[in-house]
Amino acid sequence: MILASQSPRRRQLLEEAGFSVEIHPADIDEAARPDEKPTDLVRRLASEKAEACRQMLSQGPADGLLVAADTIVWSPELGVLGKPTDPDDARRTLAALSGRTHHVSTGVSALLLSPTCEVLGSASFVETTDVTFYELTEAEIDAYVATGDPMDKAGSYGIQTPAGRLLVKSIHGDYDSVVGLPIPRLMRELSLLTHHDTGILWPLQRISTAIRA
């Protein structure tokens, strides 16, 4: 599988699911459009990453499946919180999330490619999980930001890290989606995507087997 992402978490989640992953990060403008809904934003950005990656690969042979994703933290009150620009921005974001519930939305785009990189089929979906934070003191926020953990993560935290998980009181929805890729939903969508195609490649057979098991 081709993964159009630099995220080590997405790679790890796919490898744990049994895929052999080839990384081809796509560099796109991630700015929101005026009045764009958060869930529309992540769906669009995932599709743009997938398409940018497909265009990069179109010169050479490609594997059958290409996957891209985008994750944001948001709430109606706070708007969209992407990755922090600096430690102060991370501190402000964590203070805003303290003691409250926010949404984490991950948009996913999957393309089934022909050997010449044409799109044979596609799937696109958004998974949203609600995350509630404990009340955080300023000292706790400072200590967490000092670990450096927030800097490459939407919403300035990582639910999967030893320090980041301590901020989280509860979650409602898919955990993998918060980490960056909703594997259970992705497996189902890939199974549907590939169901009607012939000449299915090894990873796709593996998906169907995993779902039937």
Ligand SMILES: Cc1cn([C@H]2C[C@H](O)[C@@H](COP(=O)(O)OP(=O)(O)OP(=O)(O)O)O2)c(=O)[nH]c1=O
């Ligand atoms: C909320 C949350 C986000 N994240 C990460 C997932 C994503 O890697 C990142 C959100 O940024 P993204 O722009 O979705 O992804 P990315 O820049 O890391 O990789 P690429 O654009 O190449 O696909 O935040 C966590 O690791 N844990 C969390 O708890």
